[in-house]
Amino acid sequence: MSQSPIHQDGNVPSVLQENKKRSVATNKLSLHITQPSDSDNGSYSASDTNNDHFQLVIPQTAQEAQISMGSEITVPCHLSPEVCASAMQIKWFKETDCVCIYKNGHVIEGRSYKDRARLDTPVLERGNVSLHLNKFSVSDVGDYYCQVITRDTTKQITVGVRIKPASQSPTFQDQSVQLMLFETDKVWTEEETDNMDKSALRAEMKVNNEQDTLLNVYIQKSWKKPKRS
Structure with a gap:
């Protein structure tokens, strides 16, 4: 997760508007707030649910x-x-x-x-x-x-x-x-x-080399390969 920049923009009619334009180079989402107040102070985070598609x-x-x-x-x-x-x-x-x-x-x-x-x-x-x-x-x-x-x-x-x-x-x-x-x-x-x-x-x-023999025995007895997607 990365913090999203907050911009003051009095010309935007809605109170909260997510900027849907994504920059592929930076992969950031912007959040615009109008009529800011003290209650808007704090940390903001944005998650991108599509970051698996690469x-x-x-x-x-x-x-x-x-x-x-x-x-x-x-x-x-x-x-x-x-x-x-x-x-x-x-x-x-x-x-x-x-x-x-x-x-x-x-x-x-x-x-x-x-x-x-x-x-x-x-x-x-x-x-x-x-x-x-x-x-x-x-x-x-x-x-x-x-x-x-x-x-x-x-x-x-x-x-x-x-x-x-x-x-x-x-x-x-x-x-x-x-x-x-x-x-x-x-x-x-x-x-x-x-x-x-x-x-x-x-x-x-x-x-280490001494432990490797014991690990090989463990792997041979219990190793199960994880599924790959």
């Missing part, structure tokens, strides 16, 4: 990148139309390995991505849920799977990260490479999505 896209401006080895790569993903994602749950995977989870305002890194993965939380308000991964290496090339969950709605997209064919494979730490970043039509198998869910569970529980 898709995950890759902006055209983010489909190529020149990356130096050891630098930060951005795996792009935006909500379209642009709605606030701050209250949503966001999961990123590299193949079936959990990279990070954004939940309840916090980012949880996957076990293999400690001190490497992050989301730029200030821009979540603008629907930018891109993954930032530092210390880039050739092993980071591959398929990235993003899930955005809000209420009973789950949206997903698979982003391919590839070295452009014309580029040479980097051999030195300071060498750069041209990357292509694009949506793929990869269909993940049920076994792969099960492994994603289990990897995310391990990340959320922050299990």
Whole structure:
């Protein structure tokens, strides 16, 4: 929820009038009050019941990148139309390995991505849920799977990260490479999505190697895959 701006407008005939014109860029609703009084002072909030109606896209401006080895790569993903994602749950995977989870305002890194993965939380308000991964290496090339969950709605997209064919494979730490970043039509198998869910569970529980064996036993005995919408 975000606070709606309050405007004084003596030319509006009604006492309360909701401005139905929505700005897709800001996703804000405005409330107009005429004949304001002291009783109108206070905090106002507006909820948008249609913020489930979005898709995950890759902006055209983010489909190529020149990356130096050891630098930060951005795996792009935006909500379209642009709605606030701050209250949503966001999961990123590299193949079936959990990279990070954004939940309840916090980012949880996957076990293999400690001190490497992050989301730029200030821009979540603008629907930018891109993954930032530092210390880039050739092993980071591959398929990235993003899930955005809000209420009973789950949206997903698979982003391919590839070295452009014309580029040479980097051999030195300071060498750069041209990357292509694009949506793929990869269909993940049920076994792969099960492994994603289990990897995310391990990340959320922050299990160490010693605890992993016990967790595997628990998963094998009681794991039930959550339904996806």
